[in-house]
Amino acid sequence: MRTIIYNGKGGVGKTSVAAATARRCAKLGYRTVIMSVDTAHSLGDCFDVKLSAEVINVEKNLDALELNIIHEMRTKWSSIRDYISAFMISQGVEDITAEEMAILPGMEMAAALFYVLQFKDSGEYDVVIIDTPPTGETLRLLSFPDVSNWYIDKLFGLLKRMVSLARMTVGKVIDVPLPSREVMDSIEDIKDNMEMVKKILEDPENTTIRLVLNPERMPINETMRAYTYLCLYNKTVECLIVNKVLPPEVDGNFMKKKLEEQKDYMELIHEAFDPLKIMYAYQLQTELRGFEKLDEMADMIFGDSDPAEVYAETSPMHFESEGGTDMLYIKMPFIEKDDIELFRGNNNSVIIRAGDHKRTVALPMTLSDAEMLGAEFDGEDLVVKFKRVKESGK
Ligand SMILES: Nc1ncnc2c1ncn2[C@@H]1O[C@H](COP(=O)(O)OP(=O)(O)O)[C@@H](O)[C@H]1O
Ligand SMILES: [Mg+2]
16 A cells, blocks of 8 residues: 655645645546545645545545544544543543543544554555645654654553552552553554554655645745654655746746746755655646646646656665764765765755755754764765764753
C-alpha cells in the first residue's frame, strides 16, 4: 500500500493538490482513499461532493474521509476515554467530555495514522493520500509515534505503579481510580499500533511526504524548516510541488512585476531544495473546484506520469549524531569537491557555497548555537559537522 502525505503552509494548495492526485490515481485504476486531517475541511468543496467523518465512495476507485476527532473519540477508544474521565473526576476536575479530550495534542494525527493501519490491514486500497494540517502542527504530529511512545511508556509505568501500590495499601483509601484490565489492554494496543505506524511511516518504499509551497517568501521559509525537521525525524521527503506559479504569458505591469519577483523566489527554492525533485502547477484564473479543474491541475503537475510513483526513496538530506558531533549530510552531486565555504545565515540557517552553487539549509533548534567544525565530502554527500555547545533538553 502506497501512502502519500501532503504538507505545507496554510493556503498554498495542499488540499487541491492532494485531491488532484487522488482523482488521477483513481482514474489510473488504483483503489484510492483520500483522508483530510485538517480541522478546517475543504476537501469536500474541492471535489464538490459532501463528505463525512466516515469513509464514503466518491466515484469509481475513489473513497474519501474528512476525519473528525470528536466522532473518532465517541465511536472508538471508549475504555481509555472513560478511564481518563474517571481519573479527572478523582482529581477534582469535572467530567471530561469527548469534545474536550479531542483537543489533547496529537489526537487528530494519531487517529489518522490508525486509519492508515486499518487500511493496510484490510488490503482494500492501493493508495492512501493524506491531506494534513499546516506545517508546524503536522511536524509535531508526524513525530507523534516517537513522542507518543515516550508518553505512553510514562503513562503505562505510572499506571502499573498505581496498581502495585494499590495492592500494598489494601485497606487504605486510594483516591485515584485504578485502570481496569481493559484500559491496560487498550494502552498496550495503542502502543503496538504506534510501533506499526512508525514502521509504515518510515518505510521509504511505500510512504513519502510531498511538500507543497508557493513561490513566496513565507511559504519558502516555512517549507525549509519543515524539510529539515522531517529529515531529522527520518521521514522521506520525495518531492516539492510549487503551486500557483504565474504563467509566463501574464500581462499588465503589476503581474509582470510579480512574475519577476517569482523568478527570484524560484532561485531561492532551488538553493534550498536541490536536488529534490520539483514539480509545478500554474495559478489558474478560475476557482479550483470540481473534477474537471482537479484534472487540469493533475495534468500540470504529473503530465502523463504516474502520481503514485515513489520519486525518491531517500531525502537528499539527513542528520546523524556520533560521539558528541552532529553531522548534516546533503547530497550535492556534480559539485567540485574543493573550495567549499560555509556561512551562518539568517534565521538559524547555514549557507554552503561550492563553486557556482549555493545551498541554504535551515538548522534544527538543537543546532542553533552549535559550533560549525567544517565540511567534507563523503561520496556524493557533503557532510557538515557541528559540535553542540551545551547538551540541550536531556
Ligand atoms: N493552482 C491554483 N490556481 C488557482 N487557485 C488555486 C490553485 N491552487 C489552490 N488554489 C486555491 O487556493 C485556495 C487554497 O487552496 P487549498 O488547496 O485549500 O490550500 P491548503 O489546503 O494548503 O490550505 C483555494 O481557494 C484553492 O481553490
Ligand atoms: Mg487544506
